[in-house]
Amino acid sequence: MSPYDPSAFPPFAVTVDLVVLTVRRHSLCALAVRRGEAPFQGRWALPGGFVRADEDLAMAAARELEEETGLSAHDPGTPAPDPGNGAHLEQLATYGDPKRDPRMRVVSVAHLALAPDLPAPKAGGDAHSARWAPVETFLEPEDEETGALAFDHAQILADGVERARSKIEYSSLATAFCPPEFTVGELRRVYEAVWGVALDPRNFHRKVTGTPGFLVPTGGTTTRQGGRPAQLFRAGGATLLNPPMLRPEV
Amino acid sequence: MSPYDPSAFPPFAVTVDLVVLTVRRHSLCALAVRRGEAPFQGRWALPGGFVRADEDLAMAAARELEEETGLSAHDPGTPAPDPGNGAHLEQLATYGDPKRDPRMRVVSVAHLALAPDLPAPKAGGDAHSARWAPVETFLEPEDEETGALAFDHAQILADGVERARSKIEYSSLATAFCPPEFTVGELRRVYEAVWGVALDPRNFHRKVTGTPGFLVPTGGTTTRQGGRPAQLFRAGGATLLNPPMLRPEV
DNA sequence: TCAAAAGTGTTAATAGTACACCCATGA
DNA sequence: TCATGGGTGTACTATTAACACTTTTGA
Numbered sequence: 001m002s003p004y005d006p007s008a009f010p011p012f013a014v015t016v017d018l019v020v021l022t023v024r025r026h027s028l029c030a031l032a033v034r035r036g037e038a039p040f041q042g043r044w045a046l047p048g049g050f051v052r053a054d055e056d057l058a059m060a061a062a063r064e065l066e067e068e069t070g071l072s073a074h075d076p077g078t079p080a081p082d083p084g085n086g087a088h089l090e091q092l093a094t095y096g097d098p099k100r101d102p103r104m105r106v107v108s109v110a111h112l113a114l115a116p117d118l119p120a121p122k123a124g125g126d127a128h129s130a131r132w133a134p135v136e137t138f139l140e141p142e143d144e145e146t147g148a149l150a151f152d153h154a155q156i157l158a159d160g161v162e163r164a165r166s167k168i169e170y171s172s173l174a175t176a177f178c179p180p181e182f183t184v185g186e187l188r189r190v191y192e193a194v195w196g197v198a199l200d201p202r203n204f205h206r207k208v209t210g211t212p213g214f215l216v217p218t219g220g221t222t223t224r225q226g227g228r229p230a231q232l233f234r235a236g237g238a239t240l241l242n243p244p245m246l247r248p249e250v
Numbered sequence: 251m252s253p254y255d256p257s258a259f260p261p262f263a264v265t266v267d268l269v270v271l272t273v274r275r276h277s278l279c280a281l282a283v284r285r286g287e288a289p290f291q292g293r294w295a296l297p298g299g300f301v302r303a304d305e306d307l308a309m310a311a312a313r314e315l316e317e318e319t320g321l322s323a324h325d326p327g328t329p330a331p332d333p334g335n336g337a338h339l340e341q342l343a344t345y346g347d348p349k350r351d352p353r354m355r356v357v358s359v360a361h362l363a364l365a366p367d368l369p370a371p372k373a374g375g376d377a378h379s380a381r382w383a384p385v386e387t388f389l390e391p392e393d394e395e396t397g398a399l400a401f402d403h404a405q406i407l408a409d410g411v412e413r414a415r416s417k418i419e420y421s422s423l424a425t426a427f428c429p430p431e432f433t434v435g436e437l438r439r440v441y442e443a444v445w446g447v448a449l450d451p452r453n454f455h456r457k458v459t460g461t462p463g464f465l466v467p468t469g470g471t472t473t474r475q476g477g478r479p480a481q482l483f484r485a486g487g488a489t490l491l492n493p494p495m496l497r498p499e500v
Numbered sequence: 501t502c503a504a505a506a507g508t509g510t511t512a513a514t515a516g517t518a519c520a521c522c523c524a525t526g527a
Numbered sequence: 528t529c530a531t532g533g534g535t536g537t538a539c540t541a542t543t544a545a546c547a548c549t550t551t552t553g554a
Contacts, residue, residue, distance in 0.1 A: 009263040010300070010303035011261035011263075012261070012262045012301075012357075013262070014346070014357050050259045051260070052260065053355065056346060056347050057344065057345075057346040057347075091344065093341060094307065094341065094344040094359050095307075096264070096301065096306060096359065097306050097307075098304050107264050107307070109344050
């Protein structure tokens, strides 16, 4: 066989699908859009679309993210250039089962985006309906109507959630769910929402403030959570946490 | 825009490329094949090929692996069904820069395979030349002739090596580099080769034998490494190590 | 008898856990 | 004044790192 014969190859469509996660009201939420056409018409799905002919995969994902949410994306490597409305974006995995789309052979390169809770709902470039809902709504749907994502999107979402849950253990990625300036308590509530556990506020405080490069104080304080004023922090330069945050068992 | 219009989409070729790693003579080695045709004719490249029209991505990767090495693949989830010549195989990442192949738009879904040192060299289904070489040969090539992989394969290899290096920290994946039965010392030399560090044999022994489910003794012993006879072990059922192996700094 | 690798014991330093306790604000 | 989170101190435990020491083989 000739492994690189350019003349004879089966044609594929390539799409990007997005797992967009945020933390709202103490729970981890994902963005879903309602499908306007067959197949799976009327069902909820992950946002996504075709990769264009001249476009890199990361570019396509960033474009789709911007179209759906108004968020600009920044690469994992570089710190947020636009802290106001930037989101973390990284490639997740690729899904290529021959039967995953009933119409044709589609390979989808899924991406994972993590965003702070958006003050503006969704900047709808398109007029289609979209919503944030707790990930359990889609992963353990009680009702086909409100849950049960189209295609293999439930699997993609599950993989994205798992990636987020494990990656905040050993990286500073949890700050991607926070506004540009945030308190230690707000960061702790992100961990609690993503992991679905309760953490000791005292030990958490010592841990994150004691990890060099994780948080840098801005000098300001806030009382937006009530109680004693809390120091405000920005995300520091460190991306890898050593030692990691420990996710409680059970 | 219509995100799922099946009639108008740019056609892509989809390939799988393989980062196949093994440990030989105390160093981490990768499999490369020599390209017989343009572009990059005569240069070394990662093994790979087109995904067929009716084939899943994992199937395509397993097929290419078998064609190149004679190794059967087993999924990360399931324990090796054929401990004799099975390899660990998992998806790595997808590379889709529009210019990564000068001929046409090719999206490559890279996979990572980890195999024990093969007694038989390579079962060449094809007659093309192939070789194992230390990963540094390709990642820091002193000479274009012997190193310098084709396309973006140096980046793919670097990503695969990084994945392997980090994953043996918190999983039992290092056993994929070992024969079906192995000693603690052999497992330690795998860690040392992959990380490029020296580990304390005494603490390593306590650590791996004390982690439940990591290793199960077979009852046999061997003196194939010289010195006092060492117990033989098989890989246990555990896939996640908690607490993880710690990679020394620097 | 010696070298080489396997394996055990011990100890000091480090890091995590569980809580008692105080602080600064708004209502 | 009280409730609410923010933040510090401290004792206890678990894990790691360093290394002395014994065991069992082949040469």
